[in-house]
Amino acid sequence: MNKSIITFAIAATVGMGTIFGGVPGKTEAESISSLKGEQNKIHDKRTNIQSGINQANSKINTLKSQQADVKSEMKRLDFAIDDTITKIDDKSEKIKNTKAEITKLQAETKVIQERIKKRNVLLKDRARSYQENGGMVNYLDVLMGSTSFSDFIDRANAVATIMQADQDIIKQHEADKVELAQKQAKVEKDLSSLEKMLADLKNMNQQLNEQKKEKDKLLASLKDQEEEAHEGMMELQEEEQILAAQEAAIKQAIQNEKEAQRRAAEEAKRNTNSNNGNNSGSQSIPAPNVSGGSWTQPAAGYRSSGFGGRGDGNHYGVDIANGTKVPIVAAANGVVIRSYYSSTYGNCIFVSHSINGQVYTTVYAHMTQRYVGSGASVKKGQKIGLMGNTGASRGQHLHFELHKGPWTQDKRYAINPVGIVPLP
Ligand SMILES: [Zn+2]
Structure with a gap:
């Protein structure tokens, strides 16, 4: 790694020194020292890459393991909820059956009550017929009226038979009533216990669901944190590629600036007319008017997030949000460092600018389409x-970064573009 940095440093110093040598108002020595400054910035950055990436990686790993814990807790809750739902269904079914049983018992009670009513009528009829037949007003009269002992025995037997029959009927009535009352009491007890169990289960289910909601929230917040961590973190390889490309782009951007200065008037005219659009369709929201000066607004829309802050992480850019088809334009003349898809930035373009001898880098992230490739020279206001x-990204927006100097993974040269780049 050290060897590659040294090789790289020498190559950059030699390569860029010749370019800077031609910038008006600067001596060769000043240009070399300025270049060395740029070089040191990139060198510092490289020595810090690994620790930065390690830190971000360990944060992401912690967040991932926390998410795994929450997910397994949620899985447990899901099983518990499934279980209560099964039990609720089971109890509900039993309650339905018990209620049906109660309805059946009520019908049976009605039948038995009818029967009792009929038997009562029967007994009354019999009592009445005894009275109507005379002499058999009551059992005692019957017995007292016997004419002989054998007559008495006959009468006594008859009375006993009748009394037994009456008693049997009464016993049967009572037995029927008791049985029904017992049945009903038992079933009603079952019902109330089932209903209590159901209420408990529903309560438990509600609690479990509330717990799950809490876990959902926790998981969402962990995911957010992971996203933030990701946004500040890139694969080492990806970063190295950006760095390498950046060097070439810086050289090209400086050369372009020199040429632009030589052909000032003619070039300025061409710049304002270079909004060439790449035929992005008819429904597109127009790009913002190209401003005079070095910078122009990169996209039309509203500012949905400013520079710095955003929770505990840092936001090293400005977010511009807008509706369906919104062109993104280069904020200044420059050279495309990289145009590629990144898992964090999405479709993104890095542009290197050299403005009055100062290197700037702009980043345009989360795009749905890219119109320019790595190494392309772009004009201020050109659709990219x-x-x-x-x-x-959550929701359509342009994440725009401005770096005074090279882009670095730790974004140490990121500056608030407000006041420099026209913004909504
Ligand atoms: Zn952003």
């Missing part, structure tokens, strides 16, 4: 892509 929602 379409606003989108790719990568670690």
Whole structure:
């Protein structure tokens, strides 16, 4: 790694020194020292890459393991909820059956009550017939009226038979009533216990669902944190590629600036007319008017997030949000460092600018389409892509970064573009 940095440093110093040598108002020595400054910035950055990436990686791993814990807790809750739902269904079914049983018992009670009513009528009829036949007003009269002992025995037997029959009927009535009352009491007890169980289960189910909702919230917040961590973190390889490309782009951007200065008037005219659009369709929202000066607004829309802050993470850019088809334009003349898809930035373009001898880098992230490739020279206001929602993004917006100097993974040269780049 050290060897590659040294080789790279020498190559850059030699390569860029010749270019800077031609910038008006600067001596060769000043240009070399300025270049060395740029070089040191990139060198510092490289020595810090690994620890930065390690830190971000360990944060992401912690967040991932926390998410795994929450997910397994949610799985447990899901099983518990499934279980209560099964039990609720079971109890509900039993309650339905018990209620049907109660209805059946009520019908049976009605039948038995009818029967009792009929038997009562029967007994009354019999009592009445005894009275109507005379002499058999009551059992005692019957017995007292016997004419002989054998007559008495006959009468006594008859009375006993009748009394037994009456008693049997009464016993049967009572037995029927008791049985029904017992049945009903038991079933009603079953019902109330079932209903209590059901209420408990529903209560438990509600509690479990509330717990799950809490876990959902926790998981969402962990995911957010992971996204933030990702946004500040890239694969080492990806970063190295950006760095390498950046060097070439810086050289090209400086050369372009020199040429632009030589052909000032003619070039300025061409710049304002260079909004060439790449035929992005008819429904597209127009790109903002190209401003005079070095910078122009990169996209039309509203500012949905400013520079700095945003929770505990840092936001090293400005977000511009807007509706369907929104062109993204280069904020200044420059050279495309990289145009590629990143898992964090989504479709993104890095542009290197050299403005009055100062290197700037702009980043346009989360695009749905890219119109320019790595190494392309772009003009201020030239359409370079379409606003989108790719990568670690929630909702369509342009994430725009401005770096005074090279882009670095730790974004140490990121500055608030407000007051420099026209913004909505
Ligand atoms: Zn952003």
